[in-house]
Amino acid sequence: MTRTMPAAVITAPGQVEQRELPVPDPGPGQVRIRVHATGVCGTDLHLLHGHFGAQFPLVAGHEISGTVDAVGAGVLNVREGDPVTVDPNLYCGQCHACQRGLFQHCEHHEALGVTLPGGFATHTLCPATNVYPAHGLTLDQAAFAEPLGCVAWGMQRLRPRPGSTALVFGAGAIGLLLMQGLQASGCSRVTVVDPVEGRLALARTLGATHTLTPHAALREELLDLFPHGFDVTSEATGVPDVVQGLPALTAVGGSVLVFGVAPEGATVALSPYDLFQRDLTVLGSFALNQTVPLALEWLRAGRVNVDPLITHRLPLTGVEDALNMKARPGLQGAQKVLISPHAPQETA
Structure with a gap:
């Protein structure tokens, strides 16, 4: 029997639906992450309205932290149970931009939560090359690795x-x-x-x-x-x-x-x-480029403090509310809203 998981899915511009999707199985070189938290970003709001080349249905969310749930063949950098975060940007390594080290400008760019399923679900898949151990941090802190990157x-x-x-x-x-x-x-x-x-x-x-x-x-x-x-x-x-x-x-x-x-x-x-x-x-300055390690070091060293920025934590059913908060920044004093897929109810 195929295992399923809850996910918040953007099905059309301005529409978010709660759906049950198959739990993905990791292939060679892939890591399945049990999502702890996914930060809500302005990019998610653009995607909701069909911008940035959005293709629906889409599981958005690219500021992801969690624990390794399963690994595919050949994965060396993490193992089951490890706390991790991700760089959501995937690149070909062969195009003009990639060969000059500007990977975020890859001509064949893909990204978790933008063109591929992201973190507004209980589980997500990521290439092991884009998964970073987050030992020494809380998983809430690790969810900031992408924007801080x-x-x-x-x-x-x-x-x-x-x-x-x-x-x-x-x-x-x-x-x-x-x-x-x-x-x-x-x-x-x-x-x-x-x-x-x-x-x-x-x-x-x-x-x-x-x-x-x-x-x-x-x-x-x-x-x-x-x-x-x-x-x-x-x-x-x-x-x-x-x-x-x-x-x-x-x-x-x-x-x-x-x-x-x-x-x-x-x-x-x-x-x-x-x-x-x-x-x-x-x-x-566009996106991030191999800079998650620096972001993680800033967090571990206490050079950047993200804990006071978290003002709301919502379950998957709160994704639409979270996007409304992003659209109206003064609403409820919201700073960073985290989606916690395994949370049973809203916590502030």
């Missing part, structure tokens, strides 16, 4: 100088991970801007030097604090107007990091003369 890739792109000053717009879960990633990478003072005072209070708890809310004279207030501008300016908002304002707040020789996901058709106006005359660098 995205931050780690941004820091590898940015390479801030030790002692740099930094500015971050956005104090949602990813913004607070970005803030802590900047600190872990050598930035001495990080200023955070967000319209929600509760988020700013959390930013201060996690080490923000200054916190401000947006207002008409924000630029002047920031430059009063740092008259020469910031060595690093960054955003985790995806708001084009925020991106457009970053160069004016960046110090001579500084860097602008575009980290948030803006609408695909959005544009901003930048002065090429300003970039040239003040030796500014503008960087993008």
Whole structure:
């Protein structure tokens, strides 16, 4: 008899259904994971609405932690019972991008929870090459390895100088991970801007030097604090107007990091003369790229604290509610919402 498992399945744009699916069996080189928690991400919301090339039906969820439930032939790095997390991005290793080490830009890219079944189910399959032991961490903490891996890739792109000053717009879960990633990478003072005072209070708890809310004279207030501008300016908002304002707040020789996901058709106006005359660098940072190990080390060393970011834990039947929280960030004070497939009921 085929074993089945509950899963939250996106069946059409805007529609989530609870279904029973076959429990997958691992083939050679594959690991079956009993999912402990899956973080809800903005990507999941885009997929819900049919963006990012979504193909339905889809079991979304790519920020996954759990324990190894079964392994296929040839798996060497983990064994049954091990706590693990995953890098959801799968790549061919042969295309132009892969052969230059930019695996997240693979021309044949697949990803758990995006094009392949992900973590909004009690079990999921993953190639062993993408499974990382999470010893020394709680499984809740391990569920942050993927978004923190995205931050780690941004820091590898940015390479801030030790002692740099930094500015971050956005104090949602990813913004607070970005803030802590900047600190872990050598930035001495990080200023955070967000319209929600509760988020700013959390930013201060996690080490923000200054916190401000947006207002008409924000630029002047920031430059009063740092008259020469910031060595690093960054955003985790995806708001084009925020991106457009970053160069004016960046110090001579500084860097602008575009980290948030803006609408695909959005544009901003930048002065090429300003970039040239003040030796500014503008960087993008997309997804993660072999950076889960760095994320795990930050977590194990206590350089990044994710526990205060978890505000809600919902069962599989709460996936639609979790996506609604993501669509309205101020709803119920949500920061990071975890889906716990084996939880019998909602816990806050």
